[in-house]
Amino acid sequence: MNKISIIAASMASQAGLAGARLGQRFGRLDLQSQLALLAVASLNVDFTAQPPDRIGICLAASAGSLSTDINFWNGRNGTGGPSPTLFAYTLPSAAAGEIAIHFRLTGPNLCFVGDDKIVLPEGADLIRRGDADGCICVFCEAVSADCGKLISLPPMATACAIFLKRGDGLREWREFDRDMKPLCALISPAKSAV
Protein backbone atom coordinates (compact mmCIF):
# COMPACT_ATOMS: atom_id res chain seq x y z
CA MET A 1 0.00 0.00 0.00
CA ASN A 2 1.62 3.25 -1.16
CA LYS A 3 -1.00 5.65 0.10
CA ILE A 4 0.24 7.96 2.84
CA SER A 5 -2.24 9.87 4.96
CA ILE A 6 -2.29 12.60 7.54
CA ILE A 7 -3.50 11.05 10.77
CA ALA A 8 -3.38 14.09 13.06
CA ALA A 9 -2.07 17.64 13.24
CA SER A 10 -1.39 20.02 16.08
CA MET A 11 0.23 23.31 17.00
CA ALA A 12 1.98 24.50 20.16
CA SER A 13 3.05 27.91 21.37
CA GLN A 14 4.86 29.33 24.36
CA ALA A 15 1.52 30.13 26.00
CA GLY A 16 0.75 26.42 26.15
CA LEU A 17 3.97 25.47 27.89
CA ALA A 18 2.95 26.74 31.33
CA GLY A 19 0.13 24.23 31.60
CA ALA A 20 1.97 21.35 29.93
CA ARG A 21 2.32 18.26 32.10
CA LEU A 22 4.78 16.07 30.27
CA GLY A 23 6.76 14.56 33.10
CA GLN A 24 9.09 15.65 35.87
CA ARG A 25 11.92 16.37 33.40
CA PHE A 26 9.98 18.61 31.03
CA GLY A 27 11.32 21.72 32.77
CA ARG A 28 14.93 21.01 31.92
CA LEU A 29 14.32 20.86 28.15
CA ASP A 30 15.24 23.90 26.10
CA LEU A 31 12.46 25.96 24.54
CA GLN A 32 12.69 24.22 21.18
CA SER A 33 12.43 20.75 22.68
CA GLN A 34 9.55 21.79 24.93
CA LEU A 35 7.61 23.22 22.00
CA ALA A 36 8.32 20.18 19.81
CA LEU A 37 7.34 17.72 22.54
CA LEU A 38 4.17 19.64 23.38
CA ALA A 39 3.16 19.75 19.70
CA VAL A 40 3.67 15.99 19.34
CA ALA A 41 1.85 15.22 22.61
CA SER A 42 -1.02 17.40 21.37
CA LEU A 43 -1.44 15.10 18.38
CA ASN A 44 -3.11 12.72 20.85
CA VAL A 45 -1.87 9.71 18.88
CA ASP A 46 -1.31 6.41 20.67
CA PHE A 47 2.14 5.63 19.30
CA THR A 48 2.24 2.35 21.23
CA ALA A 49 -0.25 0.93 18.71
CA GLN A 50 2.71 0.37 16.37
CA PRO A 51 6.14 -1.18 16.94
CA PRO A 52 8.41 1.62 18.26
CA ASP A 53 11.03 0.98 15.58
CA ARG A 54 8.47 1.56 12.80
CA ILE A 55 7.77 5.19 13.68
CA GLY A 56 10.21 7.78 12.36
CA ILE A 57 10.73 11.38 13.35
CA CYS A 58 11.43 14.16 10.89
CA LEU A 59 12.11 17.57 12.39
CA ALA A 60 13.06 20.96 10.99
CA ALA A 61 14.10 23.93 13.09
CA SER A 62 13.96 27.36 11.48
CA ALA A 63 16.95 28.67 13.42
CA GLY A 64 18.61 25.41 14.35
CA SER A 65 19.63 25.51 18.01
CA LEU A 66 20.93 29.09 17.80
CA SER A 67 18.75 30.45 20.63
CA THR A 68 20.04 27.78 23.00
CA ASP A 69 23.60 28.18 21.70
CA ILE A 70 23.43 31.87 22.65
CA ASN A 71 21.99 31.08 26.11
CA PHE A 72 24.76 28.58 26.69
CA TRP A 73 27.43 31.04 25.54
CA ASN A 74 25.99 33.80 27.74
CA GLY A 75 26.35 31.54 30.77
CA ARG A 76 30.11 31.14 30.41
CA ASN A 77 30.99 33.93 32.82
CA GLY A 78 28.80 32.70 35.69
CA THR A 79 30.24 30.87 38.70
CA GLY A 80 30.59 27.21 37.79
CA GLY A 81 30.46 27.98 34.07
CA PRO A 82 27.62 27.51 31.61
CA SER A 83 24.82 25.05 32.32
CA PRO A 84 25.73 21.43 31.44
CA THR A 85 22.04 20.81 30.80
CA LEU A 86 21.90 23.55 28.20
CA PHE A 87 24.95 22.08 26.48
CA ALA A 88 22.91 18.98 25.66
CA TYR A 89 20.52 21.16 23.68
CA THR A 90 23.13 22.95 21.56
CA LEU A 91 22.31 20.60 18.70
CA PRO A 92 19.17 21.10 16.58
CA SER A 93 18.49 17.35 16.70
CA ALA A 94 18.06 17.37 20.50
CA ALA A 95 14.32 17.98 20.13
CA ALA A 96 13.94 14.86 17.96
CA GLY A 97 15.80 12.92 20.66
CA GLU A 98 13.49 14.20 23.38
CA ILE A 99 10.45 13.14 21.35
CA ALA A 100 11.96 9.68 20.88
CA ILE A 101 12.77 9.36 24.60
CA HIS A 102 9.37 10.56 25.76
CA PHE A 103 7.40 8.25 23.48
CA ARG A 104 10.02 5.44 23.59
CA LEU A 105 10.40 5.45 19.82
CA THR A 106 13.40 3.80 18.19
CA GLY A 107 12.71 4.35 14.48
CA PRO A 108 14.83 6.46 12.10
CA ASN A 109 15.01 10.19 12.58
CA LEU A 110 16.01 13.16 10.45
CA CYS A 111 16.78 16.73 11.42
CA PHE A 112 17.00 19.79 9.18
CA VAL A 113 17.76 23.44 9.75
CA GLY A 114 15.46 25.42 7.52
CA ASP A 115 11.83 26.04 6.70
CA ASP A 116 8.83 23.77 7.02
CA LYS A 117 8.59 22.75 3.36
CA ILE A 118 11.14 19.98 3.64
CA VAL A 119 9.59 18.12 6.56
CA LEU A 120 6.53 16.41 5.09
CA PRO A 121 8.18 15.24 1.84
CA GLU A 122 11.12 13.79 3.78
CA GLY A 123 8.78 12.16 6.29
CA ALA A 124 6.74 10.67 3.46
CA ASP A 125 9.97 9.40 1.84
CA LEU A 126 10.86 7.52 5.03
CA ILE A 127 7.54 5.71 4.74
CA ARG A 128 7.77 5.16 0.97
CA ARG A 129 11.23 3.65 1.28
CA GLY A 130 9.90 1.22 3.86
CA ASP A 131 12.08 2.59 6.68
CA ALA A 132 8.99 3.34 8.75
CA ASP A 133 5.21 2.84 8.73
CA GLY A 134 4.53 6.25 10.26
CA CYS A 135 6.43 9.47 10.70
CA ILE A 136 6.09 12.27 13.22
CA CYS A 137 6.81 15.47 11.30
CA VAL A 138 7.66 18.53 13.37
CA PHE A 139 8.54 22.10 12.52
CA CYS A 140 9.89 24.40 15.25
CA GLU A 141 10.36 28.13 15.32
CA ALA A 142 12.20 28.91 18.54
CA VAL A 143 13.84 32.29 18.12
CA SER A 144 14.77 34.20 21.28
CA ALA A 145 15.15 37.98 21.29
CA ASP A 146 18.98 37.68 21.28
CA CYS A 147 18.87 35.13 18.48
CA GLY A 148 16.40 37.24 16.48
CA LYS A 149 18.75 40.23 16.61
CA LEU A 150 21.54 38.10 15.20
CA ILE A 151 19.59 36.69 12.28
CA SER A 152 17.14 39.55 11.72
CA LEU A 153 14.00 37.67 12.69
CA PRO A 154 11.31 38.58 15.20
CA PRO A 155 11.21 36.47 18.39
CA MET A 156 9.07 33.36 17.89
CA ALA A 157 8.13 30.33 19.93
CA THR A 158 5.88 27.93 18.07
CA ALA A 159 5.91 24.38 16.81
CA CYS A 160 3.57 22.33 14.68
CA ALA A 161 3.35 18.59 14.21
CA ILE A 162 1.75 16.24 11.71
CA PHE A 163 1.64 12.46 11.96
CA LEU A 164 1.88 10.74 8.58
CA LYS A 165 1.11 7.06 8.23
CA ARG A 166 0.86 4.44 5.53
CA GLY A 167 -2.78 3.75 4.66
CA ASP A 168 -5.98 5.68 5.28
CA GLY A 169 -6.34 8.62 7.61
CA LEU A 170 -7.84 12.04 7.96
CA ARG A 171 -6.84 12.98 4.42
CA GLU A 172 -4.37 11.67 1.87
CA TRP A 173 -0.99 13.39 1.88
CA ARG A 174 -0.02 14.73 -1.54
CA GLU A 175 3.27 16.06 -2.85
CA PHE A 176 2.02 19.63 -2.84
CA ASP A 177 1.17 19.45 0.89
CA ARG A 178 4.39 21.10 2.00
CA ASP A 179 3.45 24.13 4.09
CA MET A 180 3.06 22.65 7.54
CA LYS A 181 1.77 25.68 9.42
CA PRO A 182 -1.30 26.32 7.25
CA LEU A 183 -1.99 22.58 7.12
CA CYS A 184 -1.85 22.31 10.90
CA ALA A 185 -4.07 25.36 11.28
CA LEU A 186 -6.54 23.77 8.87
CA ILE A 187 -6.66 20.39 10.57
CA SER A 188 -7.66 20.91 14.17
CA PRO A 189 -6.88 18.25 16.79
CA ALA A 190 -10.59 17.65 17.16
CA LYS A 191 -10.66 16.29 13.63
CA SER A 192 -7.67 14.01 14.06
CA ALA A 193 -8.24 10.48 12.78
CA VAL A 194 -6.78 8.57 15.72
Next chain:
Amino acid sequence: MQISTHELKSKIIESLKLQDIIPEQIDDDAPLFGTGLGLDSIDALELVVLLERDYGIVIKDIEEGRPAFRSVKTLAEFIAAKRPQ
Protein backbone atom coordinates in the same frame (compact mmCIF):
# COMPACT_ATOMS: atom_id res chain seq x y z
CA MET B 1 28.27 24.10 59.44
CA GLN B 2 25.15 21.99 58.95
CA ILE B 3 22.82 22.85 56.11
CA SER B 4 19.12 22.20 55.98
CA THR B 5 18.11 19.26 53.80
CA HIS B 6 14.92 21.16 52.98
CA GLU B 7 16.96 24.07 51.63
CA LEU B 8 19.14 21.67 49.65
CA LYS B 9 16.11 19.91 48.16
CA SER B 10 14.67 23.28 47.12
CA LYS B 11 17.95 24.16 45.42
CA ILE B 12 18.05 20.78 43.64
CA ILE B 13 14.47 21.22 42.38
CA GLU B 14 15.22 24.75 41.18
CA SER B 15 18.59 23.96 39.65
CA LEU B 16 17.45 20.83 37.84
CA LYS B 17 14.09 22.44 36.94
CA LEU B 18 12.17 19.45 38.26
CA GLN B 19 8.43 19.77 37.77
CA ASP B 20 5.52 18.55 39.86
CA ILE B 21 7.66 17.79 42.89
CA ILE B 22 8.11 19.60 46.22
CA PRO B 23 10.90 19.21 48.80
CA GLU B 24 8.63 17.26 51.15
CA GLN B 25 8.27 14.52 48.51
CA ILE B 26 12.00 13.84 48.42
CA ASP B 27 13.22 11.35 50.99
CA ASP B 28 16.49 12.35 52.69
CA ASP B 29 17.88 8.83 52.23
CA ALA B 30 16.45 8.00 48.79
CA PRO B 31 19.00 7.52 45.98
CA LEU B 32 19.41 10.60 43.81
CA PHE B 33 20.32 8.60 40.70
CA GLY B 34 18.71 5.63 39.00
CA THR B 35 15.86 4.80 41.34
CA GLY B 36 14.62 7.38 43.87
CA LEU B 37 14.71 10.81 42.32
CA GLY B 38 15.80 9.29 38.99
CA LEU B 39 18.51 11.78 38.08
CA ASP B 40 20.97 11.13 35.25
CA SER B 41 24.54 12.04 34.26
CA ILE B 42 23.62 15.53 33.02
CA ASP B 43 21.93 16.21 36.35
CA ALA B 44 25.14 15.12 38.08
CA LEU B 45 27.05 17.82 36.21
CA GLU B 46 24.37 20.35 37.08
CA LEU B 47 24.73 19.40 40.77
CA VAL B 48 28.50 19.94 40.51
CA VAL B 49 27.77 23.45 39.20
CA LEU B 50 25.26 24.00 42.03
CA LEU B 51 27.87 23.06 44.65
CA GLU B 52 30.36 25.53 43.20
CA ARG B 53 27.87 28.34 42.61
CA ASP B 54 25.88 28.14 45.86
CA TYR B 55 28.36 26.64 48.32
CA GLY B 56 31.80 27.46 46.92
CA ILE B 57 32.76 23.79 46.73
CA VAL B 58 34.77 22.75 43.68
CA ILE B 59 34.82 19.03 42.88
CA LYS B 60 37.94 18.31 40.89
CA ASP B 61 37.93 14.55 41.26
CA ILE B 62 34.62 12.86 40.43
CA GLU B 63 35.61 9.88 42.60
CA GLU B 64 35.72 12.25 45.57
CA GLY B 65 32.22 13.44 44.85
CA ARG B 66 30.67 10.08 44.01
CA PRO B 67 29.77 9.03 47.60
CA ALA B 68 28.35 12.49 48.25
CA PHE B 69 25.79 12.12 45.47
CA ARG B 70 24.13 9.01 46.94
CA SER B 71 21.28 10.91 48.59
CA VAL B 72 20.21 14.34 49.81
CA LYS B 73 21.47 13.41 53.27
CA THR B 74 24.96 12.44 52.07
CA LEU B 75 25.11 15.54 49.89
CA ALA B 76 24.17 17.78 52.83
CA GLU B 77 26.86 16.11 54.96
CA PHE B 78 29.41 16.58 52.16
CA ILE B 79 28.55 20.28 51.86
CA ALA B 80 28.77 20.74 55.64
CA ALA B 81 32.23 19.14 55.67
CA LYS B 82 33.66 20.89 52.60
CA ARG B 83 32.03 24.29 52.67
CA PRO B 84 34.58 27.10 53.05
CA GLN B 85 34.14 28.79 56.43
